[in-house]
Structure formats: C-alpha cells, structure tokens
Amino acid sequence: MMHQGQSSPDGTQETGRLRKRDRHAPSPSVALLGNPKTQDSLPVFLFPTELMFYAQERSSHRRVLTFYNPYSFVLRFKVLCTAPTLYTVVEAEGNVRARSCVDIVVRHQDVSPRNWGRRDRFRLEVWGAGQRGTREIWAELKGGEGGEKLLEIPQGSAAPPASSPAMLPPGGLNPGRGRDPALFALYVAVGLACVTFLMLPLHNEPSPLVPAHIHVTVMQKLVCAYILGLLTMVFLR
Template identity: 35%
Template structure:
C-alpha cells in the first residue's frame, strides 16, 4: 500500500444532541495530485450515520464535499467516539494510495459558538478619514505620544573646495591633447597634456560631482 497523504477538512466532527443544525455536517476531501483518484468512506458505526455518495471520483487538483448525517442522536450515544475512514484508490489498479481517519463524537447541550455573539466585544465601523500617524505607548500611569512630523532636508553648505577642484578639472579637460601638432595649435607647448592625464581629470571630476550633487 502506498503512503499518499489524504487531506480532509475538518479533522474531526462534533455533533450536539440539542442542536439539530449540527446533525448534518460536511467533510471536504482534497485531491492535490495531478491525477484523478477514487475514494471510499467507511464508518465504525454505520447504523448511526448516513453518508451521501460514500464512493466516487475526485478529479485532479480538485475537492469534493461529503454530506454526513447523524441519524440516531440520543443521550445514550453521547460522549462515545466513532470514526470515519476516507481511503483513496488508484483508478487503474484500484490499489489503496492512502487513508485518513476522522473521529466523531456526539456531545450534550449546544455548541459554545451559539453564545459567542453575546460574549464578544462591541465592534464599531472605522472612519475612512485620513489622520496623522500617531504611536501611543502606555507604561503604568504615564502616557507618551509620538507624532511623526514631515522630514525636511536641511540645506547643506556649498563645498568650496569641491567646486574649485571641479573648475580645475574642467579647465584641464579643455586644454589641447599632447599628440596634436604644436604648429597647428595656438596654445603654448607646456599646456599640451596627454590623454592619460585627461582620463585622470575626468575621473576626479566625476567623484567631485557625486560628492556635490548627492542628497
């Protein structure tokens, strides 16, 4: 027998003797696999329950709802545990793939959830008006209120040295390149600089520009 997990919700069933609406419940069986499977429902006390469609097929990546009815609720059956077993089978070989047991119990009285509305807190709708974000922290008898105000960036002073370096780098980049013929240039011989030196000035100008323009 293969050991495929069988997914069933809920994992247990509780019926209440004095609440007739609980005598009919649903079991949802999931098939998350990429192939269809057959299923079959068995019970330890079939005389107490009626199951609609206890056998069938679940398509790939689908689920089905199984209706379970408690047909003979009585005080003598209270607090006794029965079980449903859901077994999945391979459609071709009819080999069992996996199983899951779901315990059931008949309880006296009514479910507690019937009185939740009277015991719960009073809830009211929230206003849709936008309000400033406030964080309130209480510690014993002291209350501290923190209000987030808009952040304004202070104006930074202009870096005079960076501006001066930038002007020098720009002036150096405007000078003629050294390989140019000296006769065709109006600049003195000593003002001709090499291309490698211009690359250095360009790099320095880029660093200074990032320093000046960064937020």
C-alpha cells in the same frame, strides 16, 4: 443489499456488515472499518480533522467533509465507519478529478441521550495511479449545544444589569455579531490562497499552463492543508 466479506477494489477484505450502492443512486451508504493490508504511500487531504455533533443543535446534525485532490490524476475514494447504523453518508464512494475537491455530507441519525459522549471513527480510503492512502478522523456526539455559552452567576450573588458586558461573550448573545469584518476578510483571503496553493502542480509534475518556478512540494501542500483545516474549524463555529 447487505454483503458479508465484500472485497474492495484494491484487494482488501472488509469485515462485518457492508452496505454498497452505485454512486449514482440516491440512497447513501456507510461501510464498516476494515484493516488495510497495503502500505499507504499517498497523502490524503481531508478537512475538518474531526466531526462534532451536538444533540440540542439541529444544524450540527449535518456535517461536511471536504476531500481535496491536488494531484494530476483522478482519485477514487470510499468512506468507511465503525458505526454505520448511526450515520448516513451521501456519496460515500466515487471519483475526484485532478486538482479538484468534493464535499462529503455526514448526517447523524440518532442523537438520543444513550449516544451522548460516544466517539466513532471514520476512514477515507483513496487510490489512484497505482498508489493508495487512508485518513482517519473521529466523530463525537455531545449532549448540549455548540458555541459559546453565558457565564453562570453563583447562587446567592446579585446579578449585574443585563447590559453589563461582563456577563456576555464577545459580541453579545450572538457570537457572530462580534466578528471583526477585517479579520473575517483576512481568514477568507488566507483560505482562498491555501485552496489555490493546493491546486498547483507538484515540482516533479510537468504543466504547460503553470511555470516551473511556482510548482510546489508535498510538504508545502501539507502546511497549506493544515492551515485550511484550522480555518474550516473557525468558520464552522
């Protein structure tokens, strides 16, 4: 059902066309971005920091946003977008339990050349325990394929043998084959450590299960979240 001027749970007014559904229904929804009128006070942990779609790489037409809730209370969330007709968002609104995370799947619906180079904006609005926060990221559709490409040979020059390493990216035609297993294991270990760190309680939150000396601050969680975002970009390449 299409609504005009739908009010959000925190009292803000959404402008433009809004598609709404029950979060348990199978059909997805994306809403238009509005201007929040309340001041944000809650840091939002959302990764990756941008969405890149490639028209000629079918696997890139589907991207995953991971929303972390490191707090001791439940967070409600809603995903909004400046171009709702171009994207489908699975579970565009719902709840995230304390110290848990949820994956939000975003699919690009029109990768035709008319949209190449187009940049759209997504915003995640969250609220809980009387606090509110927002996080915005950019989405862009490129007209080629992602990943590394072979170096071009200038016209008129002789091509070296196919086995020459100068003409291939590290690892040959498939960049994944050249990945150092030890380095990859290090990335995984650091990623798991960051996730574990994000799930620890804050220093001002009592916890009967976690000793007080390993409680963390919001700034420490932000650093871990930033590192985790960088690792996510590495894994998606």
